[in-house]
Amino acid sequence: MTMSNLANERADLSDRLRSLPSVDRVLSESALHEAHGRWPRQQVVEAVRAQIDLARSQIRNGGEASIAAVDIADLAWRALEAGLRPSLRRVINATGVVIHTNLGRAPVSEAAARAMSEAAGGYSNLEYDLDRGERGSRANHLESLLQALTGAEAGIAVNNNAAALYLTMAAYCHGREVIVSRGQAVEIGGGFRIPDVLRDAGATLVEVGTTNRTRASDYAAAMSRDTAAILRVHSSNFRIVGFTEEPSLAELREVAEQNANWVPTLLIDDVGSGCLLDTREFGLAYEPRPQDSIEAGADLVLFSGDKLLGGPQAGLLVGKRAAVDRLRSHPLMRVLRPDKAAIAGLSATLQHYLLGEAVEAVPVWRMIAAQPEDLRKRAEMWRSSVGAGEVESSDSAIGGGSLPAETRPTFAWTLDHPRPTEAARALRERETPVIARVEHDRLILDPRTVLPDEDSAVIEALRQLVGGLD
Numbered sequence: 001m002t003m004s005n006l007a008n009e010r011a012d013l014s015d016r017l018r019s020l021p022s023v024d025r026v027l028s029e030s031a032l033h034e035a036h037g038r039w040p041r042q043q044v045v046e047a048v049r050a051q052i053d054l055a056r057s058q059i060r061n062g063g064e065a066s067i068a069a070v071d072i073a074d075l076a077w078r079a080l081e082a083g084l085r086p087s088l089r090r091v092i093n094a095t096g097v098v099i100h101t102n103l104g105r106a107p108v109s110e111a112a113a114r115a116m117s118e119a120a121g122g123y124s125n126l127e128y129d130l131d132r133g134e135r136g137s138r139a140n141h142l143e144s145l146l147q148a149l150t151g152a153e154a155g156i157a158v159n160n161n162a163a164a165l166y167l168t169m170a171a172y173c174h175g176r177e178v179i180v181s182r183g184q185a186v187e188i189g190g191g192f193r194i195p196d197v198l199r200d201a202g203a204t205l206v207e208v209g210t211t212n213r214t215r216a217s218d219y220a221a222a223m224s225r226d227t228a229a230i231l232r233v234h235s236s237n238f239r240i241v242g243f244t245e246e247p248s249l250a251e252l253r254e255v256a257e258q259n260a261n262w263v264p265t266l267l268i269d270d271v272g273s274g275c276l277l278d279t280r281e282f283g284l285a286y287e288p289r290p291q292d293s294i295e296a297g298a299d300l301v302l303f304s305g306d307k308l309l310g311g312p313q314a315g316l317l318v319g320k321r322a323a324v325d326r327l328r329s330h331p332l333m334r335v336l337r338p339d340k341a342a343i344a345g346l347s348a349t350l351q352h353y354l355l356g357e358a359v360e361a362v363p364v365w366r367m368i369a370a371q372p373e374d375l376r377k378r379a380e381m382w383r384s385s386v387g388a389g390e391v392e393s394s395d396s397a398i399g400g401g402s403l404p405a406e407t408r409p410t411f412a413w414t415l416d417h418p419r420p421t422e423a424a425r426a427l428r429e430r431e432t433p434v435i436a437r438v439e440h441d442r443l444i445l446d447p448r449t450v451l452p453d454e455d456s457a458v459i460e461a462l463r464q465l466v467g468g469l470d
């Protein structure tokens with residue numbers, strides 16, 4: 001670059017900086033007329049000043065910022081609007097991951113959403129006995145449903161499954177020992193580590209066996225006067241394959257009973273997902289079901305409400321009457337109790353299972369059960385409506401720390417895009433964000449996890465995306 005070129009460019013730069021409009025000039029733009037009635041003047045002024053500053057620094061850095069007052073006014077208006085938008089927003093999950101931990105895990109059924117909204121928007125008999133006209137218990141709303149579905153004598157709900165485990169450890173194992181297989185003293189996700197939870201609740205972890213193989217005799221050898229419980233933790237989010245061995249719950253029941261001569265030893269099973277249906281009927285590996293653990297003799301079975309159960313965030317505890325009642329009256333129960341909306345949503349969700357309609361009514365099961373042929377039709381419908389892209393076979397994951405490495409065959413809408421990560425970002429930045437996958441430089445949207453009433457929003461988003469390419 002010659003000296004004169006450089007000088008010209010500098011002159012051009014300072015020209016552009018000088019031509020940036022004043023705050024007053026931008027404030028008088030019609031794009032901001034409505035803003036003056038909606039926000040305090042100072043806030044509008046600050047929004048304008050911020051956009052002028054942004055344009056200035058973009059120009060200095062060689063960027064392409066517009067210096068037109070009308071454009072800056074428009075950006076300021078959008079920034080003001082964005083400030084009003086709630087941080088937690090509805091998004092469309094086109095990733096094909098059914099229980100997406102980052103996207104709020106399970107969407108609840110229509111009936112559950114309605115029940116939650118009704119409980120939240122009015123008064124309820126949360127802790128009121130309508131029969132007697134006096135104080136009742138919030139713990140009673142779910143018990144009979146949990147009994148009927150799992151065969152347990154008793155059941156309660158808490159804030160989440162981590163809370164269920166913490167409460168159990170604090171109530172039964174404080175100052176005592178808990179025997180856990182070495183292959184199960186794991187991290188569940190998000191830094192939730194079984195050894196840390198036990199230590200924090202005041203329990204002493206006694207690890208037995210090896211990472212890949214633990215036998216009933218290993219547990220038996222570790223039993224002592226200080227043993228409060230045997231804890232089994234389902235390996236929700238990982239799988240050890242090959243030369244492995246873990247005793248069955250029935251075998252652990254026998255081990256626990258052998259200690260009963262001295263002190264009662266509780267058999268606790270954290271099954272993780274709360275899967276009430278048989279996953280093998282859906283072409284998936286077996287995922288432990290709470291009712292199977294109750295039948296095999298567990299004293300307490302713990303599971304999440306918002307994984308394969310498909311309800312709101314909650315932890316459910318079912319088991320022997322005496323074991324559950326002690327948790328019910330523990331002081332921590334007040335700390336960990338679920339709110340009325342969660343109870344209403346859980347109740348509606350559990351009803352679906354009781355009525356045998358879970359596969360149709362509970363979204364996660366409807367998604368898991370969706371047939372590839374039907375998914376192909378939906379992806380084709382997207383493609384013909386958008387007028388671009390391709391339909392290709394792909395895999396959907398179950399996700400959410402359930403059934404690791406298990407996938408279901410699907411058909412996805414895919415697009416060869418010159419800048420796929422930018423395309424994914426454009427979809428995320430929409431008023432209703434659409435979350436897609438990028439694999440091998442291709443944009444991929446899986447209809448399996450898109451709710452049927454979101455189809456038109458996905459098509460509109462893809463049309464605009466593809467339109468922007470021309």
Ligand SMILES: *Cc1c(COP(=O)(O)O)cnc(C)c1O
Pocket residue numbers: 160161162163165188192233234235236237270271272273303304305314315401
């Ligand atoms: C997911 C999971 C938890 C934690 O459950 P949250 O509902 O997320 O608190 C605990 N144990 C197991 C085995 C899990 O899979």
